[in-house]
Amino acid sequence: xxxxxxxxxxxxxxxxxxxxxxGGAGHSVALAKLVAPDGLSIGIDQDDMALxxxxxxxxxxxxxxxxxxxxxxFGSLDELLVQAExxxxxxxxxxxxxxxxxxxxxxxxxxxxxxxxxDMRMDPGNHTQTxxxxxxxxxxxxxxxxxRAYGDERHASRIARAIVRARAKAPIETTxxxxxxxxxxxxxxxxxxxxxxxxxxxxxxxxxxxxELEVLEEGLRAAIRWANPGGxxxxxxxxxxxxxxxxxxxxxxxxxxTCPPDLPVCxxxxxxxxxxxxxxxxxxxxxxxxxxxxxxxxxxxxAVKR
Numbered sequence: 001x002x003x004x005x006x007x008x009x010x011x012x013x014x015x016x017x018x019x020x021x022x023g024g025a026g027h028s029v030a031l032a033k034l035v036a037p038d039g040l041s042i043g044i045d046q047d048d049m050a051l052x053x054x055x056x057x058x059x060x061x062x063x064x065x066x067x068x069x070x071x072x073x074f075g076s077l078d079e080l081l082v083q084a085e086x087x088x089x090x091x092x093x094x095x096x097x098x099x100x101x102x103x104x105x106x107x108x109x110x111x112x113x114x115x116x117x118x119d120m121r122m123d124p125g126n127h128t129q130t131x132x133x134x135x136x137x138x139x140x141x142x143x144x145x146x147x148r149a150y151g152d153e154r155h156a157s158r159i160a161r162a163i164v165r166a167r168a169k170a171p172i173e174t175t176x177x178x179x180x181x182x183x184x185x186x187x188x189x190x191x192x193x194x195x196x197x198x199x200x201x202x203x204x205x206x207x208x209x210x211x212e213l214e215v216l217e218e219g220l221r222a223a224i225r226w227a228n229p230g231g232x233x234x235x236x237x238x239x240x241x242x243x244x245x246x247x248x249x250x251x252x253x254x255x256x257x258t259c260p261p262d263l264p265v266c267x268x269x270x271x272x273x274x275x276x277x278x279x280x281x282x283x284x285x286x287x288x289x290x291x292x293x294x295x296x297x298x299x300x301x302x303a304v305k306r
Contacts, residue, residue: 001236001284001298002030005093008277008302009232011035015090016228018042018081020074020219025054027093032058032065041067042084044074046123049105073123075215077222088228094219097238098122098206110206112198115176120202120209131205135172140164150213150241151204159185159201178202203239213241220249224274227305233274236300243281243299250276250303274303 005027011017011034019028022043032041041062045051051069058067072080074094081089098110109119109131118132135143140160147156162185163172172178182198183191191197207213223233237243253273257266281299288295 001282001288001295001300002027003288004282004284004300005234005236006030006034008234008282008300009091009093011039011091014038016040016042016086016088017091017093018044018089018223018226019093019095020044020077020223021093021095022054022069023047023050023095025050025057027095028054028067029057029062029065031091031093032062032067036062036065039066040084040086041065042081042086042089043067043069044072044077044080045069046071046073046126048123048125073215074219074222075211077219077226081222081226088231089223089226090228090231092223092227092231092233094216094223094233094235096212096216096236096242109175110202112175112179112196112202115174118173118175118178118205120206122210129209131209132171132173134205134208135163135178136167146208147201147204149204150207151200152240153200153204155186155190161185175202207241213245216242216245217249220246221253224249224253224303224305227274229305231305233303233305234300235302236298237281238297238299243301246301247281250274250301254303272306274305277302277304 011031013035015035016039017031017035022028022045025043028041028043043054051071054069068084070080070083106114106116109116118130120131143160143163144156147153147159159182162181166172166181179198182201186197227233235246237246254276255270256272257268257270259266259268278301281301284295284298
């Protein structure tokens with residue numbers, strides 16, 4: 001959704017832009033070109049491979065751009081922007097979920113279409129718990145809970161029970177082992193509809209391993225704090241759990257006085273901090289979907305700092 005990102009963030013020459021989930025740096029490079037030569041582009045990612053690839057891409061495509069590429073998670077956005085030594089930011093982008101390069105590297109264990117170790121850590125250096133360890137150590141109740149809560153998996157209890165039974169016989173260490181267990185646990189009629197039968201299970205495990213929902217609200221609130229007056233914040237979510245958090249934070253921060261209407265003066269002191277520009281999330285265009293099918297589930301929300 002590059003065109004939508006550029007249009008909604010509207011970066012201007014000399015501004016400071018921050019891609020909080022840099023990934024392959026496609027968005028970062030495009031934004032950097034628009035604020036160059038006097039602006040600053042900040043790119044954040046917790047994946048060393050992504051940072052190295054982004055640095056090389058900047059050298060190829062935007063060598064003139066002033067940039068800082070920082071290793072970290074956007075849940076620590078306060079500390080990272082202090083490190084960048086900027087007083088404020090004009091454009092902030094969150095493109096949530098797993099990046100295409102991570103999906104395309106089988107050994108990272110994110111994809112149910114490639115056989116690989118069950119890892120799923122976005123930053124292997126900092127996160128010690130892998131998806132394989134979650135599967136090996138969580139009890140049946142907790143497995144069902146994360147599958148239901150993070151994957152919206154209607155067969156969560158059946159899958160959790162199947163995992164516990166399978167691991168009692170042999171460790172579950174690869175993606176294809178898990179895929180086969182999930183397929184066997186889901187009724188045949190349901191396996192034939194709704195996409196890949198293991199999709200929701202893999203999503204739930206990835207969210208649990210990387211604590212994605214826990215850090216999202218922290219990162220969004222930090223982004224709003226750091227945004228300059230008139231600063232734009234754009235978030236692209238890929239499932240309803242993420243989108244619900246974004247909607248909640250933006251709605252809360254856009255709310256003014258909550259005092260009862262019969263009070264003569266405001267005593268709550270609440271004032272709107274942002275204006276929400278998307279009553280409903282924006283979705284990818286048909287043209288975008290033809291070239292990038294992974295954008296099918298993308299939901300974009302935008303807010304502007306007052």
